[in-house]
Structures are given as C-alpha cells and as structure tokens.
Amino acid sequence: MNELPQNAFQRRPDLHVETEGEFKGWRTWTRDNFETHNGPFWHRMDENGHVQCAFRVEKKHLNGQRNVHGGCFMSFADYCLFAIASSVLQGPGVTVSFSCEFLDAAHEGELVECEGEITRAGGSLIFLRGVLKSGERSLFTFSGTIKRVKKKPAGTVAP
Amino acid sequence: MNELPQNAFQRRPDLHVETEGEFKGWRTWTRDNFETHNGPFWHRMDENGHVQCAFRVEKKHLNGQRNVHGGCFMSFADYCLFAIASSVLQGPGVTVSFSCEFLDAAHEGELVECEGEITRAGGSLIFLRGVLKSGERSLFTFSGTIKRVKKKPAGTVAP
Numbered sequence: 001m002n003e004l005p006q007n008a009f010q011r012r013p014d015l016h017v018e019t020e021g022e023f024k025g026w027r028t029w030t031r032d033n034f035e036t037h038n039g040p041f042w043h044r045m046d047e048n049g050h051v052q053c054a055f056r057v058e059k060k061h062l063n064g065q066r067n068v069h070g071g072c073f074m075s076f077a078d079y080c081l082f083a084i085a086s087s088v089l090q091g092p093g094v095t096v097s098f099s100c101e102f103l104d105a106a107h108e109g110e111l112v113e114c115e116g117e118i119t120r121a122g123g124s125l126i127f128l129r130g131v132l133k134s135g136e137r138s139l140f141t142f143s144g145t146i147k148r149v150k151k152k153p154a155g156t157v158a159p
Numbered sequence: 160m161n162e163l164p165q166n167a168f169q170r171r172p173d174l175h176v177e178t179e180g181e182f183k184g185w186r187t188w189t190r191d192n193f194e195t196h197n198g199p200f201w202h203r204m205d206e207n208g209h210v211q212c213a214f215r216v217e218k219k220h221l222n223g224q225r226n227v228h229g230g231c232f233m234s235f236a237d238y239c240l241f242a243i244a245s246s247v248l249q250g251p252g253v254t255v256s257f258s259c260e261f262l263d264a265a266h267e268g269e270l271v272e273c274e275g276e277i278t279r280a281g282g283s284l285i286f287l288r289g290v291l292k293s294g295e296r297s298l299f300t301f302s303g304t305i306k307r308v309k310k311k312p313a314g315t316v317a318p
Contacts, residue, residue, distance in 0.1 A: 014223065033221045034228035038197070062192045064173065069193035070254040071237045075230025095229040099258040 018042070022056070034075070041076055043083035051087075053080045053114035057106055067105035068112070068139075073132060074100060077142045080114040081128050085146055088121040092149040096125070100142040110134045124148055177201070181215070193234070200235055202242035210246075212239045212273035216265055226264035227271070227298075232291060233259060236301045239273040240287050244305055247280040252305040255284070259301040269293045283307055 014031035018024055018040075026042035028035075035041055038060070043053045055061075055076055063069040078095055085093065106112055116130025125145055132140040173190035177183055177199075185201035187194075194200055197219070202212045214220075214235055222228040237254055244252065265271055275289025284304055291299040 029223065031223040032228065033219050034231050035222070037219045038230070060192050060196045063194070064188065064190040065251065065253075069191065069234070069237070070257070071197070071230065071234025072193050074233040074237070074257065075228070078229045078233070092224065094224075094264075095261055097258075097260045098229070098233065099256075101256045102254055105253075 023054070026054070035079055038072065038075055039079075041079045043080075043086075049087075051084045051116070053083050053116070055112055057108050057110045057112060059108060062108060067107060070102060073102070073106075073112075073140045074098070074142075076112065077114070077130065077132065077140065078144070080116055080130055080142075081144045081146055084114075084116040084118060084128050084130065085121075085126050088118060088126060089146065089148065091151075093126070093146040094149055096145050096147045098142065098144040100140060102140055104137055104139050106132075106134050106139050112139065119143075182213070185213070194238055197231065197234055198238075200238045202239075202245075208246075210243045210275070212242050212275070214271055216267050216269045216271060218267060221267060224264075226266060229261060232261070232265075232271075232299045233257070233301075235271065236273070236289065236291065236299065237303070239275055239289055240303045240305055243273075243275040243277060243287050243289065244280075244285050247277060247285060248305065248307065250310075251308040252285070253308055255304050255306045257301065257303040259299060261299055263296055263298050265291075265293050265298050271298065278302075 014029050016028050016030045018026050023042045026044045028040050028042055041055045043051055046052055057068055061068050061072045112132055112134055114130050114132050118128050120127040125147055127145050129143040131138055171188055173188050175187050175189045177185050182201045185203045187199050187201055200214045202210055205211055216227055220227050220231045271291055271293055273289050273291050277287050279286045284306055286304050288302040290297055
C-alpha cells in the first residue's frame with residue numbers, strides 16, 4: 001500500500017519540482033495559500049517508493065521561546081498526510097481528524113523530516129501516522145484521517 | 160477555575176491591546192513569530208470572566224480548495240489553549256498533546272470564534288478543550304494538554 005506508482009505525484013496540476021538549492025528534485029504544491037505562506041514544505045519519493053517530507057526551520061516558524069511553534073509542526077504534519085496519501089488518493093480529500101504528541105523542541109536552522117505510512121486505505125477514509133525528526137531525535141508523533149471528497153451526482157443540490 | 164482574575168492577561172510582557180478596528184479592545188501576543196505571521200489571532204475576557212478568541216479569515220489562511228487550511232485551524236486552536244489557560248498558567252508552558260476533529264469548512268471573510276474551557280488544572284499539566292465556530296456553525300472541536308515549564312534549580316545542566 002505504501003509502494004508508490006511512479007506517477008503518484010503527477011495528479012495535481014499545481015505540482016512544482018524544485019530545480020536548485022538543498023531541496024533540488026523535491027516537490028511541493030503551489031496553489032495552497034496557507035502552505036505557501038508557511039513553507040516551503042517539500043516531499044519526494046525515495047528509491048523504495050516511500051514518501052519523504054521535509055522543511056528547513058526559519059525564523060517565521062518559531063514561537064516566543066525560539067522553538068518551532070506547535071501550530072507549525074501540526075501544519076507541516078497535515079501537509080505530510082496528503083503527501084503520504086498520494087499513492088491512494090486519486091482525487092481531492094479533506095482531513096477529518098488529527099492527533100499528536102509534542103516530544104521535543106526544534107530550533108532555527110534545523111532540518112525537520114517526516115517518516116510516515118498509510119495504516120489503512122478504505123473506500124471513504126484513509127488512515128495515516130507518522131513521526132517528525134531532526135536527525136535521530138524524535139520531535140513529534142501524529143496520526144490523522146483523510147476523507148475522500150466524492151463528486152456529487154449531476155443534479156444534486158448541496159444542502 | 161474558568162473565572163479569570165482581572166490581571167490574568169497582564170503577565171506577559173509582549174501583550175498588545177488593539178486600539179482600533181473590529182478587534183478594538185482585544186488582546187494578542189507579539190513576540191511569537193509564527194502567530195504574528197499567521198494571525199493576528201485575538202483574545203479577550205467577557206464580563207463573566209470567560210476567555211473569547213477570534214480571527215477573521217484572510218486569503219493567507221486558505222488551502223487549495225479555498226477553505227481554511229487544517230493547519231490554520233490547528234494553529235489558532237493552539238493559540239486558544241494558551242489564552243484559555245491564562246487564568247492558571249503563571250509561567251511558561253508547552254503543548255504536549257493535541258487532538259481535533261474537522262466538522263465543517265470556513266471561508267474567506269468569515270469570523271472564526273473559539274469557545275473553550277479548562278477541564279483540569281494540575282500542578283504539572285493543564286487539560287483544555289474547545290470548539291471553533293462561525294456564527295452558530297461548529298467548524299472544529301479540539302482538546303489539548305499544556306505542561307507547565309518549571310525553572311530548573313540553579314546549577315542544573317540540561318541533558
């Protein structure tokens with residue numbers, strides 16, 4: 001289930017592949033205002049078909065104690081849910097639930113990486129979990145559920 | 160426990176009280192880069208001593224489907240945890256766990272408000288829960304736990 005088809009990332013028209021810098025070859029999505037404002041957040045597929053996600057901590061990600069803000073970890077993790085789900089999410093989806101634990105702080109300049117997996121992909125719901133790390137240090141564990149958004153039959157009027 | 164002392168919001172040196180516009184009289188904190196970047200998020204105390212939190216949805220808060228991004232709801236809710244905890248949190252604190260459900264979408268221009276409460280304030284942990292609404296429409300429910308950060312005894316070296 002976590003073996004990605006090579007075209008899994010090609011389905012969204014707003015895909016951007018970085019051409020330079022430390023994230024050369026990594027991908028992001030460009031039509032999402034909130035992610036663009038807080039990112040760039042990046043994802044790619046490794047040689048085994050697993051999705052990797054990462055971002056480099058900047059000043060804008062910090063809280064008043066100079067650590068990465070909890071909302072930043074949660075926002076990046078929400079991005080990761082959709083990157084990890086790419087192999088099974090053929091159309092649009094929405095997060096319906098999310099849960100997390102804050103294990104350790106991250107600081108300006110650090111690379112935050114995500115390891116995650118799909119735990120079940122059903123016809124309506126996709127369940128995922130992951131961990132954010134800086135090097136070998138675990139920062140944040142999370143689980144989330146994405147609901148597939150299905151097209152309404154023609155003629156259906158929204159309530 | 161949810162009856163706030165009148166000076167509950169005075170303890171942080173970076174407190175800003177808005178002087179004009181729709182949030183005149185509301186408060187925010189200014190030394191938090193991530194919240195400043197994504198806000199302004201606001202809080203105030205009503206006549207019964209309950210904390211109210213709110214923000215007005217802007218373009219920067221939207222995802223690719225033109226709804227408020229899940230990470231934005233979660234970031235605002237994390238802000239709300241600390242605003243609601245003001246009455247019992249005399250020093251710094253960190254979020255240690257967070258859980259939420261996404262009930263409905265919010266759109267550009269809408270006012271998102273939080274109703275929340277402290278469910279238990281212990282010596283180390285503070286438990287809270289809340290709901291985000293737009294008018295009478297429930298958007299997002301959440302619960303979270305804040306851990307008080309205690310000063311280490313003099314001479315203690317961080318591990």
